[in-house]
Amino acid sequence: xxxxxxxxxxxxxxxYNELVKTEIGHITVRHExxxxxxxxGYARASGKVGVCLVTSGPGATNTVSGIAxxxxxxxxxxxxxxxxxxSLIGNDAFQEVDIVGITRPCTKHNYLVKDVRELSQTVRExxxxxxxxxxxxxxxxxxxxVIQSRATYKTIKEVxxxxxxxxxxxxxxxxxxxxKLIRESxxxxxxxxxxxxxxxxxxxxxxxxKKIQSPVTATLMGLGGFPASHPxxxxxxxxxxxxxxxxxxxxxxxxxxxxxxxxxxxxxxTDTFARGAKIVHIxxxxxxxxxxxxxxxxxVGDCKITLEKLNKILEQEDLGDFKKIRRPxxxxxxxxxxxQPLAYHQEDMIKPQFVIEKLYEVTKGKAIITTxxxxxxxxxxxxxxxxxxxxxxxSGGLGxxxxxxxxxxxxxxxxxxxxxxxxxxxxxxxMNIQEMATAVQYNLPVKIVVLNNGYMGxxxxxxxxxxxxxxxxxxxxxxxxxxxxxxxxxxxxxRATRPEEVEQVLNKGMSTKKPVIMDFVVEREECVYPxxxxxxxxxxxxxx
Amino acid sequence: xxxxxxTKRNILSLLVDxxxxxxxxxxxxxxxxxxxxxxxxxxxxxxxxxxxxTLVAMGDMAILEQIKKQLNKLINVIKVMDFTxxxxxxxxxxxxxxxxxxxxxxxxxxxxxxxRAKVVDVASEYYTIEITGDEGKLSAFxxxxxxxxxxxxxxxxxxxxxxEKK
Numbered sequence: 183x184x185x186x187x188x189x190x191x192x193x194x195x196x197x198y199n200e201l202v203k204t205e206i207g208h209i210t211v212r213h214e215x216x217x218x219x220x221x222x223g224y225a226r227a228s229g230k231v232g233v234c235l236v237t238s239g240p241g242a243t244n245t246v247s248g249i250a251x252x253x254x255x256x257x258x259x260x261x262x263x264x265x266x267x268x269s270l271i272g273n274d275a276f277q278e279v280d281i282v283g284i285t286r287p288c289t290k291h292n293y294l295v296k297d298v299r300e301l302s303q304t305v306r307e308x309x310x311x312x313x314x315x316x317x318x319x320x321x322x323x324x325x326x327x328v329i330q331s332r333a334t335y336k337t338i339k340e341v342x343x344x345x346x347x348x349x350x351x352x353x354x355x356x357x358x359x360x361x362k363l364i365r366e367s368x369x370x371x372x373x374x375x376x377x378x379x380x381x382x383x384x385x386x387x388x389x390x391x392k393k394i395q396s397p398v399t400a401t402l403m404g405l406g407g408f409p410a411s412h413p414x415x416x417x418x419x420x421x422x423x424x425x426x427x428x429x430x431x432x433x434x435x436x437x438x439x440x441x442x443x444x445x446x447x448x449x450x451x452t453d454t455f456a457r458g459a460k461i462v463h464i465x466x467x468x469x470x471x472x473x474x475x476x477x478x479x480x481x482v483g484d485c486k487i488t489l490e491k492l493n494k495i496l497e498q499e500d501l502g503d504f505k506k507i508r509r510p511x512x513x514x515x516x517x518x519x520x521x522q523p524l525a526y527h528q529e530d531m532i533k534p535q536f537v538i539e540k541l542y543e544v545t546k547g548k549a550i551i552t553t554x555x556x557x558x559x560x561x562x563x564x565x566x567x568x569x570x571x572x573x574x575x576x577s578g579g580l581g582x583x584x585x586x587x588x589x590x591x592x593x594x595x596x597x598x599x600x601x602x603x604x605x606x607x608x609x610x611x612x613m614n615i616q617e618m619a620t621a622v623q624y625n626l627p628v629k630i631v632v633l634n635n636g637y638m639g640x641x642x643x644x645x646x647x648x649x650x651x652x653x654x655x656x657x658x659x660x661x662x663x664x665x666x667x668x669x670x671x672x673x674x675x676x677r678a679t680r681p682e683e684v685e686q687v688l689n690k691g692m693s694t695k696k697p698v699i700m701d702f703v704v705e706r707e708e709c710v711y712p713x714x715x716x717x718x719x720x721x722x723x724x725x726x
Numbered sequence: 727x728x729x730x731x732x733t734k735r736n737i738l739s740l741l742v743d744x745x746x747x748x749x750x751x752x753x754x755x756x757x758x759x760x761x762x763x764x765x766x767x768x769x770x771x772x773x774x775x776x777x778x779x780t781l782v783a784m785g786d787m788a789i790l791e792q793i794k795k796q797l798n799k800l801i802n803v804i805k806v807m808d809f810t811x812x813x814x815x816x817x818x819x820x821x822x823x824x825x826x827x828x829x830x831x832x833x834x835x836x837x838x839x840x841x842r843a844k845v846v847d848v849a850s851e852y853y854t855i856e857i858t859g860d861e862g863k864l865s866a867f868x869x870x871x872x873x874x875x876x877x878x879x880x881x882x883x884x885x886x887x888x889x890e891k892k
Contacts, residue, residue, distance in 0.1 A: 282747065287754055291801040294747075311801060345743060345804040469795040 377441015
């Protein structure tokens with residue numbers, strides 16, 4: 183940990199007074215929600231624990247959306263909140279709120295430190311819990327009198343908790359059963375989730391997929407865990423997954439899920455999901471297994487360790503000619519791909535998908551992409567081909583609008599030399615646009631691609647498809663001029679209104695050494711396809 | 727909660743850290759899913775750092791299975807035991823304040839004797855009776871006392887331990 187994202191206040195002023203004397207960097211955000219999202223983006227881009235520090239009361243409550251987002255996506259974040267002095271807790275004191283109570287259901291664990299002698303142990307535990315097992319956010323509430331008191335620092339070498347012991351090593355008896363199913367399968371599919379990225383399993387996964395000759399799909403959180411340019415890649419699964427990924431998941435006889443939790447946006451109707459398949463589920467969190475779908479072989483363990491062990495067994499086995507056995511399966515997948523590729527029709531107006539495709543070309547697929555939530559997020563997931571882990575940073579589980587921009591700032595801090603791009607919509611970017619001041623203050627050259635359609639696009643899409651085009655309250659009838667807005671903050675604003683301007687604006691934006699907003703005025707009523715209506719089988723898609 | 731085939735009365739016994747907030751975390755898993763906790767009993771064990779929570783809840787087996795897994799995941803929960811469908815001993819104590827008119831006292835004392843209960847307080851109009859037993863015994867006793875006029879009841883909630891192998 184080298185940087186804290188935070189916002190000072192009355193309850194934390196003592197910490198700040200000491201913080202400036204240390205080597206630890208501090209990024210002063212403009213809203214506490216931004217601080218948590220930034221810590222989240224930092225954690226995802228670096229693989230380290232993200233840290234934020236906020237004051238009591240409103241400072242603490244403003245972190246809740248950020249904490250809930252990190253919780254749903256299993257991101258290691260430690261949130262330090264100031265609290266009123268212990269003598270005033272429960273007294274309705276100024277800027278008092280029971281943040282431990284409020285965040286109990288959306289943190290992996292949380293603490294109220296009531297004695298300074300517990301402080302160092304508690305902070306150690308917080309970091310240990312945040313990053314171990316299935317990672318997640320941990321909150322530590324620090325009353326002002328505890329912060330102000332003195333104690334001798336005790337070094338703690340190792341944290342041990344008798345009631346917390348994540349299982350990293352898979353049960354060895356389960357692995358040969360998986361190999362047996364692989365051997366028997368003619369139509370396998372691997373489903374990679376966010377756990378692949380969190381455990382650093384992408385190399386092991388690539389080896390595994392190649393060895394068993396299985397096509398690979400991924401959840402939104404798993405994108406980048408398997409290279410999108412790989413011949414075995416199927417594209418994303420789920421509500422806006424590719425036709426071939428969804429069809430293959432429907433028709434497979436073996437589904438190997440790795441670090442995925444079978445979210446409803448992934449499975450569609452669960453009783454029809456992968457109906458003919460035996461499911462192998464590898465996950466470090468036993469509560470994820472058999473939560474939503476029946477599983478033939480459950481394996482509780484770390485994705486990377488489990489895949490490496492499977493690879494070792496597979497190396498020693500004579501597996502026969504998988505390529506030959508699976509030829510009809512690959513032929514079928516090719517057919518699906520050929521009949522229904524991801525597509526859009528470029529007409530007079532700029533198509534948002536076209537912007538993402540060009541973004542991929544201009545950045546050569548090497549940028550860290552963060553997203554807001556909605557259509558922008560889905561188009562980024564569909565049309566940017568992620569070849570590397572830790573490069574796609576999105577609020578997957580919570581779907582928290584306003585996530586992408588502060589997360590991009592955190593990612594930029596973690597990877598100063600990298601190009602970091604936030605793919606945004608005109609609605610969601612306004613949810614945390616105030617962080618532009620943070621970007622300018624710390625000279626974080628984050629690029630924002632606004633797909634500007636003047637709507638809350640995804641809700642509008644639902645209204646178009648399922649609510650007789652009644653666009654109730656989803657039109658952004660007033661919006662700032664994003665170019666002028668960028669300039670007002672001291673950043674750079676660019677705009678494209680015609681398809682032929684897109685590449686030029688992207689090139690100019692990417693080569694600018696400052697934060698940039700690129701405003702792409704796109705086709706207003708473009709929809710994200712394929713789309714599986716909520717609650718339908720994922721093989722029943724609405725197509726372009 | 728509407729009972730259906732998969733709905734069952736579940737007795738869970740949890741060993742947890744004896745710390746503030748732990749009960750709230752445990753209870754939160756039930757309330758968050760709209761489950762009612764029918765009875766709850768918490769006390770320290772032989773190890774002062776550990777408490778035992780005995781909890782009775784009606785609910786769908788599949789959802790309770792999920793709740794159990796998630797309880798296990800809580801940092802402060804050391805062990806979760808489910809006594810549903812296992813051999814266990816359960817007891818509950820109740821204090822019952824029953825109207826005891828002069829002409830009914832003999833009848834009440836006979837019942838107290840039969841149920842091996844105890845009269846622990848006597849007032850001019852009321853007896854307070856202490857009774858310990860499993861749920862069946864307590865509800866039978868209460869059914870018999872009811873026509874006499876029960877003024878107040880306090881029940882501890884079920885406590886339970888698994889039976890050792892014979």
